[in-house]
Amino acid sequence: MxxxxxxxxxxxxxxxxxxxxxxxxxxxxxxxxxxxxxxxxxxxxxxxxxxxxxxxxxxxxxxxxxxxxxxxxxNRADVYNLGDVIGDTEALFNLSLIENAAIENSYLEKIASKSFNDFYALVNYAQSVMDQLPDLEGNYLKQDIDDFIAVLRHVLKIRNVVIKVNQNYIQSAAMQDNYRTEPPFKMQGSYRNMSKLVAQVVPMMNEQEIDQVLLAHYESESQTLTADTESNLLKLKELAELLNPVEQERWETIKEIFRKNNKHGGLAKDDKVFGQLLDFNENLEGIIQAIREYKN
Structure with a gap:
């Protein structure tokens, strides 16, 4: 070589x-x-x-x-976590998710392929409260610009969910099992996920349809997780603020059971008696503490 x-x-x-x-x-x-x-x-x-x-x-x-x-x-290598956002680069990292996915959507690609300056200007417009469109370098049909902005606003919502998924994926991977208060979160918020989601967006979609795109994508992604599928989907819905009351109750139950099992170190069936003694001891400590507070 x-x-x-x-x-x-x-x-x-x-x-x-x-x-x-x-x-x-x-x-x-x-x-x-x-x-x-x-x-x-x-x-x-x-x-x-x-x-x-x-x-x-x-x-x-x-x-x-x-x-x-x-x-x-x-120990012999330099290790970097590319999912971590360092310093003041958060805005650039967030923008990069849209940049890399733009080519997958024909409505975004029409402008991105001609001028990235116009692309950035319209992204800033969509994220701000500006009333007037910015000056653009290229000549575009009004319909193309309207479609771009409509798709981009949906993409911004998707991007925000993907970022949350990415952050929770990193936090979960870095956490020791003994310290967990809920099941590990193993779904990714990568550029690949973003590209697949953005490719499905069209201008006439509404908020509910975008939510369905998100859920359908991550339901498909979760199929390889086998026993962890339910907990990961419920966590995903929590991050996307899509939990209904029944799912919220189920998610709280799963977390409670997980905390109890994790506290007892994953006791086997033969250790049920020991687990019950631990629960009794915890309840006894709570009674003692209540008596002390009452005396004081």
Missing amino acids: ADNVMLYLDDIQHLNPEFLQKFISLADGQRKIDGIFEGESKTYDLRGKRFCIVMAGNPYTESGSKFQIPDMLA
Whole structure:
């Protein structure tokens, strides 16, 4: 291999950790890696070469199981969480979700493909309370501009939900299981999700139809989560403010059961008696505390 080489591995959450461990010697001072060349094993020495390796992945796999980079590899690498918004870049990150998805929607693409300055100007117009349209560089039909703004206002609503999903996905992945107060949230708010959602938006849609687009998309995404599907969909509806009273009650019940099971460390059926003793002890402590407060 020549100098100035970058090896990029994507979706490493689907790879076997033993395979990833093969890169440990490449990441430390040895700068070597074992491989096969023309059917024979060979050790590649990359010292002195301008070579880097970039790996990207998600903290959860498609089935919802937790993925962790092997410690010895993580300790030798620079680790970045691309879902985190740092400093004053939040507005740019939020805008990028719309930028990247614009090509998937014909109404947005009509203007974005001609002038991104006009695209940005109309995005600012749609997000503000301005009464007058901004001056645009290109010549557009009034219908094209009206369609663009109508679609964009729906896209802004979708974008806000996707951002919430992304933030909760990151928080859930970074939280230790012992500290959880609700089931892990494993749905993603990625550029891919945003593009799929934006592609379905047309100008004449109403708010209820946009809600249905969101729910249908994430219902499809949740099918690989098996036993976690219900809790994740209810959490999604909570983030999108779409929970009805029955679903709200069900979600509170799930969280209460989860907190109780998590507190008892996931007791098996044979440990029910021990769990009941723990509950009795908690109730007894509550009675003692109430007596103390009454005496005071």
